[in-house]
Amino acid sequence: MLHEHRVLTTQQIVELAFPSTRAANHRLLELYRWRVIDRFQPFVTSGTAPMHYVLDVAGAIALAYEDGLVPKEIGYRHEDSIGIAHSLRLAHTVGVNGFFTALVNLSRQPDARGCLTAWWSELRCGRLFGDMVRPDAYGRWREDAQQIEFFLEFDFGTEQLNRLGRKLHDYEKLAAATGITTPVLLWLPTARREGTARRALAEALNLLGQQALVPLATSTADFPIVASANSPASARWLPLTVDRNQPTSRKRLIDLARVWDLDTPQEDAEASPPDRRQTKSDLAPPTPLPPLPSR
Incomplete structure (x- = not known):
């Protein structure tokens, strides 16, 4: 879903696949450490913005090789993926x-x-x-x-x-x-x-x-x-x-x-x-x- 839709917040990921925010955060932290996904937190003038997640290198490799491709063939570049943080x-x-x-x-x-x-x-x-x-x-x-x-x-x-x-x-x-x-x-x-x-x-x-x-x-x-x-x-x-x-x-x-x-x-x-x-x-x-x- 991150490859298709570029960026998802924690709450959106909970709505997509998890029974609770706690369960999602536990899994997302593991995926972040393994470089399956990357994350950033946008600046907001008041309060705290939710964590935003994008696809990272290991995740792109897994997606590509499942289809017999390489990350370059699916159009993945990490700088473009994380670049949406400043878009x-x-x-x-x-x-x-x-x-x-x-x-x-x-x-x-x-x-x-x-x-x-x-x-x-x-x-x-x-x-x-x-x-x-x-x-x-x-x-x-x-x-x-x-x-x-x-x-x-x-x-x-x-x-x-x-x-x-x-x-x-x-x-x-x-x-x-x-x-x-x-x-x-x-x-x-x-x-x-x-x-x-x-x-x-x-x-x-x-x-x-x-x-x-x-x-x-x-x-x-x-x-x-x-x-x-x-x-x-x-x-x-x-x-x-x-x-x-x-x-x-x-x-x-x-x-x-x-x-x-x-x-x-x-x-x-x-x-x-x-x-x-x-x-x-x-x-x-x-x-x-x-x-x-x-x-």
Whole structure:
């Protein structure tokens, strides 16, 4: 997961694979000492930032040789791996990853109804169809015998809204080229930012030749819901459409498929997203959920 998604915090790693923070810290310390993973703690003006983990040399060697490759062939360089500590995109990358680790954590609960079945990074999406559009991530969520796949656009409130509007045209172009309609989910920091963004995006959507090819919904990090239900799968998504007859209430993630009348058959799920041009040196995307404990 570190190779695919570049950097994960302690809490995100707990959500991905461990029963407790204590168990995670014990294992992470061992992996750090063995140079399987590296770590850093970003500077913050108040409080203490969580520990951030990236792939280290021994971990890259293990991943590469499992596939009959060498670390250079999978594009690993330690200076690039640890260099994200000083990247201006660090907070954005951590934010995107937190969106998906929350879904993984929800999937791992004993009474879970849903399951995250795919999670592709920005880099992988860029390699596959970056000539048309570069989403922040791709995901696929299954719940109650239904599935929805989606592209994520993660906004920190710093991106220009007209740029987000222009990307709708790129998503329309991708859908037209592949024949596959994939919803776009826009995650925003505040309700105020969401209102401004929706007005700008509605104008951009109205300019598209085939609006139905770009199903769009928005949500915010500060959406007021019960803490126990505070996940991206909850009823927090507000569809955006120029059709006034469409529902305007907040929907659960899986219910968006019904709003847009989308159907992603489970038996065909491995064929999406479109145009899977995987090269010899491109490791397969990791399964979001951890393997079951061995007995």
